[in-house]
Amino acid sequence: MTSDLAPREPMSASVPVLLLRSVVRTHGSGELAVHALEGVDLEVNAGELVAIMGPSGSGKTTLLGLAGGLDSPTSGDVAVCGQSLTTRSPNQLAALRRRSIGYVFQQLNLIPSLSALENVMLPRELDGVATRQARAEGRAALAEVGLGGQADRFPDELSGGQQQRVAIVRALIGQRRLILADEPTGALDSQTGEEVLRLLRARCDAGAAGLLVTHDARHAGWADRVIFLRDGRIVDRTEPIASAESLLEASGS
């Protein structure tokens, strides 16, 4: 049986899920210009989880925002599933974001007046899926992460870790091909944080592409490779990671 969280339509192996070409993002102009990204090239393929590391202000969040179509590059191109985000109308972009991209941020943004199930169903209903089907998908997806018994609880009736899992399920439900995670373990304890990373890893193993911003080399150890940003440029990349220990050495932690 196909997982309700897993992408269902196989992508052509030759098209990266995420492609950034010569991406520049400058805030402001003249003397006040801030060069957040200065010519970034990146490809993330189906099945891959890529971690982004770098000091504060190096451009990690900017990169994630551009990858998700939440922000536009000053120059260069960003494409998701072969479709350029920079040439789409606002409506087309909103539809692509809803259907193809899942966002997992530190801020969970669960809607407090909706149950866990209703929170999870919401993106499917916005996609035009019938309520009955969205409900069935939502229940199955929550059960998959061990929250089958909590479906009708409201966010404030769930623990922090459970809330984070609901947020992740909501980010992954449907046919999301690209998962963008910005420090998704936030303030979670290490065991719950690890659970979140395991879910992310599992989704990528099931065929999604993932981009994970993290300051923690142990978290980056879940990724297939790591890119290091400094002053808006990629300054280093690892090939498939040998061990978390080698990363700790590389980041000087």
Ligand SMILES: Nc1ncnc2c1ncn2[C@@H]1O[C@H](COP(=O)(O)OP(=O)(O)OP(=O)(O)O)[C@@H](O)[C@H]1O
């Ligand atoms: N809206 C904005 N206006 C002006 N400058 C901005 C804006 N957004 C980001 N910047 C600047 O762009 C640079 C990159 O910021 P970004 O948030 O991407 O870094 P980061 O690596 O995610 O940092 P952190 O690890 O602290 O979250 C920083 O110098 C930041 O001050």
